Amino acid sequence: MSNETASAKRHVHVACAIIERDGLVLSALRKASANLPLKWEFPGGKLEPGEELEECLRRELIEEMGVEIAVGRPLTPATHSYENLTVTLYPFVCSITAGEIVLYEHTAITWLPPATLHELDWAEADFPIIAEYQQSVLAQPAA
Numbered sequence: 001m002s003n004e005t006a007s008a009k010r011h012v013h014v015a016c017a018i019i020e021r022d023g024l025v026l027s028a029l030r031k032a033s034a035n036l037p038l039k040w041e042f043p044g045g046k047l048e049p050g051e052e053l054e055e056c057l058r059r060e061l062i063e064e065m066g067v068e069i070a071v072g073r074p075l076t077p078a079t080h081s082y083e084n085l086t087v088t089l090y091p092f093v094c095s096i097t098a099g100e101i102v103l104y105e106h107t108a109i110t111w112l113p114p115a116t117l118h119e120l121d122w123a124e125a126d127f128p129i130i131a132e133y134q135q136s137v138l139a140q141p142a143a
């Protein structure tokens, strides 16, 4: 039975956007009623059948926040097993190209400097992504 339960754990593939603006990064707070309630995440969502990751991300940002984005460099995908769900996150560094943010799915957003991102209460799957992103932007030599 336990083997059956383990093998039945759903695995979802999720594209997420690290949106940069004026040196700050957008983080979004999940609803209290959602799975992983009141955890911070990067906006995005599950890949639909036949969809490319970049296409998924552009669709999700319109659906969740009403904005168009340019999808830039990818970071390393990260897989994490929650109690009932395994998630693989595919992060991309993005920017908003059109629209003003309206929160259709989230409780709140905040814009933070990369160096302080990890201080929020993030969904666990995001930990390695935040570390890699911080390293990539903070390790750049000063001009």
Ligand SMILES: Nc1nc2c([nH]c(=O)n2[C@@H]2O[C@H](COP(=O)(O)OP(=O)(O)OP(=O)(O)O)[C@@H](O)[C@H]2O)c(=O)[nH]1
Binding pocket: 012, 014, 015, 016, 034, 035, 036, 040, 041, 042, 043, 044, 045, 046, 085, 087, 089, 123, 124, 125, 126
């Ligand atoms: N968008 C996004 N999802 C994340 C992140 N980290 C993380 O663990 N997840 C998980 O990846 C899944 C994303 O699915 P989703 O956004 O399409 O769906 P959801 O759980 O909010 O609602 P739904 O399943 O009712 O559509 C959720 O299980 C979410 O908890 C992240 O940084 N961004």
